[in-house]
Amino acid sequence: MRLSPLHTRRRRLTAVAVALPLLAGGTALAGQATAESPVHTITSEVHDSVGTLFTATNHLVDIPGVVPVGEEGHVGKEYIVVWAGDENVADTSGQDIADTPLAVGAVKELSELPTDLPGQDFLAVIDADADSATYGQVVNTVTLGPLPENEPHHMQYIHTAGDSIYAGGLFSDITYVFDTDKLPLLELSGVSNPVDTPCGSVPDAYWVLEDGTAYGTYMGGPDVPGPCQYTNGEIRVGNGFAGSPGSVVRLDREGRTLAEVPAALPTAEFPEDCHNLPVLPTATCANPHGIQVREDLDTMVTSDYCEPRNIILDPVKAPDHKLCRPTVRTWDITDRNNPVVRNVTKLPDGPRRETNPAHEENQAIMETTVTNLPENKGAFAESMCGGAIFYAPDITAPEPAWREVFDNTTAALSVDPDVIEGGGCDGGGWVQTSLDDKYLYHAVIGRGPGAQFPEDQGTTKMIYTLDIQALVAAGDSVECTIDTILEVAEGGEEADCPALVDVLEVTDTTSGGPHWGALDNYVANGDGTYSETTDVDRIAYSNYFVARTGIDGNHRVCIADVEDGVMTVDEDFRDEARGGTCVDFNRLRWPHGETGNAKPHSMIFAVAGGDVR
Template identity: 50%
Template sequence: MLSRSSSSRRSRMAAFCAAATLLAALAAAFPSGRSADADTYEIRSTATGSDGRTYTVTNHLVADTRTAEYRRIRREYLLVWAGADQAGTPDAPNPDFIAVIDATRGTPGYGRVVNTATLDDALGNEPHHMQYTWHKGHRIYAGGLLSDTTFVFDVSKLPQIRLSGVAQPADTPCGSAPDAFWVLRDGTAYGTNMGGPDVAGPCRYSNGDVVVGNGFGGTPGQVVRYGPDGRVLAQVRAADLAGEDPKLCPSVPALPKASCANPHGVQVREDLDRMITSDFVEVRNLLPTDPPPTDFDPNLLRDTVRVYDIADRGDPELLSVSRLPVGPRRDADPMTAEPRGAMEVAVTNKPWHRGAFASTSGGGAVYYTPDITDPSPRWREVYDLTSVFTALYPTGTPTAGASGAGWMQVSPDDRYLFHVVVGAGPGTPDSDRVPGTLYVLDLHKLLAAGPDVQCSIDTLAEVSQGGAEPDCPTLAGALPIADVTSGGPHWGALDNFTLGGDRRYHETERITRVATSNYFVQITGVDGNHQVCMALVDHRGRLTQDTRFVDEAKRTPCVDFNRDRWPHGEHGHARPHGLVFAVADADLR
């Protein structure tokens, strides 16, 4: 990704692309910490792993959350999956936790942390992603990138959270590094394992297929189906049994059958019986070193997207592996070419649309295919992040390659595409002063074209000014997000709820708020200022910062996770990553 120091470009890229060292063993487990103080009350829940180990989650709820005055108002919450910035000591460990933030508009406590649900005996997880969107009746699925563990939470009685189950490393031997999740209508979930099998060698998937992998954090990754109790229902092969081109899909060490299967993003269209994943990077060999590696193969940053048939939800079948095309920039550094580092995918939602998008963190480009049911989907570049930077910074325009594009989501009405970018690419003038960005693309012309898409970014003019074809997406809004640390905004969530005339919450297709978290993965050298910010979206897709969403102590916009004291006590700074909006079942129609 980008670096805001004087280190070389390759060191910067290595820092960004290291999704984790993934060589670390599970953190040591310590007993639960002390109670916070009289201003909070505690509620515990437990779950038992497949090996008989008991896990405990303790809610540290702010005392007034059980008063009649607080409960008089139906509330919406923002759940943030966060990791302790420092380990603490064996006698006083700093736990990872889900922060429950009051996201109820127009209330005095807007932005207040009203609960921290701590993992008392599972430390050092490197909390990563949850599902993209929460719906009533669903559990929360949350992955620990370094611990290779997935936690499942019941949020039906918010602000209280209960632990429903835990999937341990031994439950998913064919993959490591849990990343993103998508919850199905039946409450089960698909989740990606970006890394290879826990142990190098052959691994047998649930359907009997056997593939040889090169070990923990390597290749190939997999898709896992989880139950709402945390049980692993299926391990799903992401690798092509025939193998892929070893020059285009290298691994370290090399595999007998090459594969680019390192799935990061995952999204699903149940009505089409399709799942799509994007391959980001083989993660374990990209830990920044001093001096930086001189022989890093750019193809370790993957450029592939995979589509699966999920008619049998328990046995998805890999249908296609597509390579994203190279664009017109022709960057001198092949690591910043448009298709490098396919981190995220986003599906359309309406039954009359069948398209999907893919974005690249290394390349800074957005791709589109109009039909994911096509056995050989054709992907085309439809937007270059240089166009966003040109609109925001007409002079000294940042470079898009290695700018760190992350979370991406299509609005439920299919009108807009939301996308976050960590910062500026290497070579940008004063790159350490360029903030992160949340931007919005208007999709209505592109999707109206149906299968007859003409948009294609294939000239340098289109790189900076947007596509010339009439059906190309256009920039609706862009909002700088202040963070000039080594990182910036990496993840986000759409607020899919609205308060109805019956004074209860309902799901909505009209998005008016977006939350973002300013953090990537600290151990890679790409950190962030640890703030969670809120943006407002108007009816034309234009963005403004929600200045009423403030830190309860500093009274400044954005909730700052760099604080000494939490509801669970004085445990210091925390690193916010995954986030999602949710409402208690009793308050949601």
């Protein structure tokens, strides 16, 4: 039994200029970089708690007229920061992946495997100023050392002024923390390694608190099988790395562990549904994936996905579909360093009766999202393999009343009326309320033809918008519930059910599709500064999941303009090399060299803190 180390690190942050800084003078819109533009390298470094040196090397493209933060003539700029992995031969293992219950598309043929050796993962910084001559250009890549093959996964859901970036490595069990005050330059300010989070592994997603610290979900079990003691003194028995139960970790801006607390209850959780491999003495579904927080309500919500060792990390057929989870957790975070699970709810099954039980509506609850306005207390959750949306009107209640309010089949049928199995294992991912609580956005990877059975025509790769105003306005008197097959196909019959506003069909002929998205919560003031806004008119999305599961993607990052919930692909956000719509991460050359294709998993819109008013 070990306590996670607190304040035991020896850290030093240094920025080493290897070449000249960006050129000074002019305005942010002057000039356009070319393929021959100089690249300047600037490296920051930290030592983790056991003395290992980690580095982050910026490769800044010299754009004439762009003046660094803090220098005379600087004009603010908005960027998209993308957390991306280097593509290599370890990304798929062949036919054994195709047989997993979560394989929603065809696996690459061996002849299509990437031939690159493992390389450095990186953060790509993309110009997101639509009025800029370099709009859509990768203006910096920040390569990480010394570890390759982190499998870059999620950062936080949204960036606000002054926030650090928290970025997790799914396979490496590492969280990296970056300072954003000098964007497009990013400085590494901290690293959390497995020693710092002994009771959890496989970091997934993050939520940044008002004080700049962050909660992170560690989906997998303790590093070593057996009992593990958390920072609050509690003990749970786990079955090892990437198994169960997971934890929630609070990190400071230097990556130090302020708290690691158990996601599992001390007693058994739904033993008939919460299986573990190897079997645990106390059954648990505690594999937290999605995380969102309402600090004003002292409440956090996390969603349980799957025991990751047998689904995400190990490309073999999982022997039991009940290693995927039907549960959502609400937490009391009154004591920020000791979040306590208030309730674990098994989400209801819906009216669909699938031949594959892993495709029932409440299977693999990947993501959750909270409402934002002070008068609202609700939250949503979605199922990756179940293809459904759930809602609870009051997450502060001792037992929140979760109910199904939408089936992805409705959205799929609006695009293709011949869909046979719409929601079943369609790969739902990112789900997010608009900041004004009017709309809900949801990304769905889709399913390739023949993925489930020979006559399966597949289902739509898409991002859709729901109008949730009536549902949220109903307060505790919600009537909407999806309980008939007709409602699966046509949407809920009750007046407060979410209404389908728009479906943005995404073209991706690979095994993957759109998995993640981000809201643009910044608006230009016209004087070189930005302000935060709740009136979001752009979203970004990426087409990549985790290649080793057999669900890859075309590796593109796109922007959609949004007006009243209706989405239109931004045709001006174009790849700098090929000229096509969206930024293509399948390319030969990056600012850091000819390293080949990369896998963009998550992204956020960001502005340097000093440029926000």
